Amino acid sequence: MNKFVISVDIGGTNIRTGLVDIEGSGSNISSISTLPEKGIENAAERLSELIQETINNMIPKSEEITNYITGIGISSAGPINPLDGKYNFPPNLPTWHNKSLIPIIKKNFHPLPVMIGHDATLAALAETSLGENKNIKNLIYITISTGVGGGIIADGKMITGTTGQAGEMGHILVRSDGIKCNVGCKGCFEGNASGPAITKLAEKKYKNLSDKNSVGFSNFSPENIILNAKQGNAFAEEIVNDVIENISQGLSSILNIFEPEILVIGGSVAWGLEHRFNEIIKTVSHTALPRYRKNVPIKYTTLGEEVSILGAAQLIFKNTK
């Protein structure tokens, strides 16, 4: 019979699990709050309960779990070492530095194999394993969301770096006079184009305004700024124009460095700016190297919000018999 992977996606806000088959069909998606401040052991035990529920719903008690489940694949926000699952100062998972949840999950679900990877790297793996970009050998995945992260597939292989932390393309410089990200680098992609960055850019601009009444709204969430810009609010439009410029600059540099066959984008900010995608392409065609003047190989993911969950499943399918 068709076996499944129990796939997990760990973000700063939510942990989601699902059952995924080798074709990339997902089901039984459930979610709990990450609550990173309660510590990694707490999160690992609550995640174990969620996984156990999924197993109980699917497998009759008398049956062997390994007849149904190939393994547990975990996608996580990073930076993280995929070999031992240890985090390295993860900005959105405070208190998890130098700790791993793999030993707890392995112990609770012995003998299932458990593997972990960086969410954007696994998104890139999903892109080259499923859907319209299947079998592409050189592909970059960029998520523009709460953070900006990247995954690299070169010559058909995941590029993970010396300790698994390659692909942090959120921290390339896009604006020398830009603001700092949570890690502390000034003018980087993440610091000037992520969701929190949109709010910070608006707050900075607002602080320097002489006529604050002219702004016309006070909720500076990224969604609300993008919405107000859509409705023609001048203050919001200026912020969003800057963000479009910053995103274009970041994507141009990434294209120049990797020359991928395709660069796939996803994440809440990228989707929120889908109506301005043509402008991003146009700007990239002028800021990237001349070979990109006529053809900018950037597309939205077609694998949906679950792209990292699908990648976590592929990690297991590709690395087990």
Ligand SMILES: [Zn+2]
């Ligand atoms: Zn940075």
